[in-house]
Amino acid sequence: MTGPAVLPAGSARSGSLGRWVLLAYRLPREPSNPRVGVWRKLERLGVARLGDGLVALPADARTREQLDWLAEEIAEAGGVATVWLATPGSAAQERAIAEAMRAARAAEYRAVIEQARVAASGGAAEQTRAARRLRDELRRIARRDFFPPAEREAARAAVDALDADTAAAATPAVVEAGP
């Protein structure tokens, strides 16, 4: 799931410029449902917002396709949308965008860490439920995590610890239940 990150993230570090896919779009103000729907999908994809009605993702087959279909959906909702392949004008520009995306994901991972911390004080059943829910959440975040921040590993560890606590707590119970 982090595969798409390799090329642009690496290129952002080394200074050579990555390829990006851009979606330029305009939607009628009313009805608002399609606008909200598109906004939600863009959030889910983790796009960089470059301006009013202009968003970007590091280009790969998957992101290209995601923005293509979104463009289609916008057109069906009476809007106008075009999809572009682009390289940033400078490495500094690209770094700034990548950093903003990294920071956005870091905030999401921190929210997971906080939820794991709260759940850790609960009972074993609650911890197991929380671990499952937070793993789904981590998976969602990872899909839009093109420039992984340090918080990613911390969040995984925090969720894994919930399971580990539960397993440790469950072991004596199993022993007690024996003959």
Place this chain on the structure above:
Amino acid sequence: MRWATRAGVHIDRAACAWLLRRFIDPEASFVFVDDPAEVPAEATAFDMRGVELGHHGGDCSFETILGRYQLDDPVLWKLAELVHEADLDDERFDAPEARGLDVVLRGLSMTLDDQQVLEVSGPLFDGLYEYFRRGLLLGREPA
């Protein structure tokens, strides 16, 4: 009949090709293009922007084709949930197998060309169809 779709076949296109050949056009042949403008005149395009057999109203192309050809086989619609989640992952359906299927197709697309992906994934979809068929008959997961 000739059918055209985008090169770099993944889950939705592989599933659509299987569906077309198995349920709509046994003689189907497929051509893969990089740009919608390259679709041959006599071919019907699917899973591309701006065509009838594409994504519409939040449906993936597999669902669109099922609707368009009025295929009401419940097994196919069950399979469609899996394809939808593997392709779009928008949690419209509960299909935990989707992630695995997505990875399998992603891997195949790395080692095979498009024509080969269709050849290899065909029996995979045959198997999934049979699995869901038995599941619907039994009302539980088949052994």
